[in-house]
Amino acid sequence: MWFVGHTEARYELAMKLAAPLELPVDGRQSGTALAIARGTARLLHAHGRCVVSELPLPSGRRADLVGLDSSGELWIVEIKSSIADFRADQKWQDYRAHCDRLFFATTVEVPCEIFPPDTGLIVADAFGAEFRCEAPEHKLPAATRKSMMLLFARAAAMRLQSLADPTGPYGDVG
Numbered sequence: 001m002w003f004v005g006h007t008e009a010r011y012e013l014a015m016k017l018a019a020p021l022e023l024p025v026d027g028r029q030s031g032t033a034l035a036i037a038r039g040t041a042r043l044l045h046a047h048g049r050c051v052v053s054e055l056p057l058p059s060g061r062r063a064d065l066v067g068l069d070s071s072g073e074l075w076i077v078e079i080k081s082s083i084a085d086f087r088a089d090q091k092w093q094d095y096r097a098h099c100d101r102l103f104f105a106t107t108v109e110v111p112c113e114i115f116p117p118d119t120g121l122i123v124a125d126a127f128g129a130e131f132r133c134e135a136p137e138h139k140l141p142a143a144t145r146k147s148m149m150l151l152f153a154r155a156a157a158m159r160l161q162s163l164a165d166p167t168g169p170y171g172d173v174g
Contacts, residue, residue, distance in 0.1 A: 032082070032107060033064075034126075035125055036105050038126050038127075039105075039124035039126055042129065049067035049068060049069045052065075052066050052152055063076045063095055065079070073100045075099055075103060080104055086106075086115070099140070100140055105123075119136075120133050158170055
């Protein structure tokens with residue numbers, strides 16, 4: 001290897017690689033939305049799902065959170081931090097074509113009644129979340145599932161690699 005015999009440089013490199021990775025600040029979400037995302041991701045993880053945030057979809061939309069379980073079931077969670085946020089954004093209807101279940105996640109201050117009854121509902125804060133309503137299932141076609149799973153896997157792998165090698169040639173990793 002190139003660093004054989006360079007113990008000090010080798011040690012510094014090992015320490016740098018062993019340091020915890022820090023996520024870059026996104027800047028698109030409010031503090032409230034980030035707190036909802038964090039608590040919701042913890043809930044999804046507790047229910048056996050891996051989570052990728054801000055996943056670009058084939059429709060050109062960007063899903064706030066996408067959860068994938070070991071059976072390949074895909075959930076999309078749309079985060080709404082206020083009544084105004086919900087009323088101003090109706091793009092969420094496009095997400096159904098990319099998931100088996102569609103949820104909204106919000107804070108306890110936002111009234112649950114404003115959300116559509118044919119979606120699931122999660123109430124969250126920065127430390128955790130709970131399901132208020134289960135989302136009805138609408139199974140994806142096999143080809144769409146495969147496409148979404150590849151998008152999910154590639155985004156997760158590219159983001160991890162870009163964190164490990166921030167000056168690498170990764171560009172916008174989605």
